[in-house]
Amino acid sequence: MRIPESKIEEINDKVNIVDLVSEYVSLKPKGGRYWGLCPFHNEKTPSFSVTLDKNIYYCFGCHKGGGAINFLMEIEKLDFIDSVKMLAKKAGVTLDLSENDNSEYSGKRDAMLELYKRVSGSFRYILENSESAGQAREYIAARGINQETSEKFELGFAPYDFNWLFNFLKKKNYSLEFLGESGLFSKNKKNFPLFINRLIFPVFSVRNEVIGFSGRELGNRGPKYINTPETLIFHKGSQLYGISQALSDMRKKKQFILCEGNIDVLALHQSGYTNAVAPLGTAFTSEQAKLLKRYADSGIIVFDGDEAGIKATSKAIIICESFGIEVSVAELPQGRDPADIMQKDGVESLHKILKYPITSFEYLYKCAIRAYDVRSPEGMEKVVREIFPYITSIRSDVKRDVCLSRLAEKLGIGKESILSDFLRQKKAPVRRDVVKKDEAIKISDELYLMLAGAANRDYFNIISSSLGIDDLKDKNAVLLFSAVMGCEEAGEETVESLLMRIGEGPLKSLLVEKLSSSQFLINPEDVIRDSVKTIMLRNMMENRARIESDIRNFGLSATSSEEDLKGLISEKLSLDKKIEELKR
Structure with missing residues (x-):
């Protein structure tokens, strides 16, 4: 489909x-x-810039750049249509796509x-109103979770009923194929719900959309927790439970708590x-970091303070550190978790634990010396190697x-x-993002002029009134x-529209880089006029050289006439005059 410009x-x-x-x-x-740290590659020093007056972003490190639509496409991994839809919603712009939107992916995702x-609304209603959810309500109360928190996270309950969900959704006219792709039903028994007799934790995206579920078994009929499988909208390894509810405070404090x-x-x-936030029962991943x-x-x-928790903490520390996230560790007593401490010891006990976290280095060192006897050389070596990653x-x-x-x-x-052991270690270091720059474009006088004109559209008429496509090599x-002229003719004034006409590639990257710099901000009119004059002068002198060659070779052709010679001389004299005028 094509959204109107x-x-x-x-x-x-x-x-x-x-x-x-x-x-x-x-x-x-x-x-x-x-300026900020680029969200598209790892870096220590901010090289990611946003220019408000041009409404563009550009990273001088990885060379990604563009406008608002392109940014959303990159950061949220959306296609063009979904990116425009999301921005339209943010901007309060109405898009009527009902007749034109034939994007299968976009429609299926919605x-x-x-x-x-x-x-999710049905699960929530059942938890609040159904007698079958009594055990779930008792479990929530036993863990010390109050009604306000239950509502905030929209907890629900999936009843011990093998038919209700399928029948309910069939009545809503969902197709069997679509329900089979939804992740809500068993792979083996297509009409059996995945979540049965489970307390339901809806998983929200950063945009506050329900994208999956995590369900806790309340009996002894299966795994303690199961999650929605991979679907069109849910990818467990890149999602975090509680991210939507934590987002506001996280932004304000620039800090998260990972449990x-x-x-x-x-x-x-x-x-x-x-x-x-929490990593949905899976090992913490680079995507979550x-x-x-x-x-x-x-x-x-x-x-948790058990062996599995220690291993998970160590791995999470290394992943966070590799992304430049400074993390510390709040140590819990053996066999205890935050919910247990809040419910049995009170909130103040939890405050004391979280008030004084220790550094990642101190935590890893403490774990290592508990595991190995540092009184022996072999134990010391193991401690060192334990901390090297x-x-x-x-x-x-x-x-x-x-740290060394x-x-x-x-x-x-x-x-x-x-240091010697550290440098000799054979274990490969944590992979850094390798940034590959687009193949460099040589900036000719012509391209320099077009970049200056694109950066200062108010003066582009100076170019278009003096030069045409045939004047450019x-x-x-x-x-x-052509892209700027297309925008001018269509009345498109935004940088985003210009970038869309250019398309992906090294030229777009170069343009965004120049638009994000201050290169064409000083005396732009003089720069453009001088560049136009340079190109016009070059073209005239090349044309004059061609005419002079034709005059020198005149007479070699049997069809040449005196009138042709007069025409060439007249054309040369006219060019001589124009060249002299341009040189003044």
């Missing part, structure tokens, strides 16, 4: 790209632009979201820690050096020995000239 223009006019990007990146104003919203389970998230929020990095610079890990993941050279020094000091051995200059 007028609607795209209206959306771009109403969307503030700084506000949009700030939902994902912490931005600070500097030098007329806004339908899936609507399905999950409907089912192990869904009930822990509820307990922490109820205790005032409304920036708590990337998600957290959008909104926070630091975090506190609060996993963490030190390897550290992106700061200074911090890495400090502290490790040597604590073990009472020379730093040189530890550089293919990228021709493409940019």
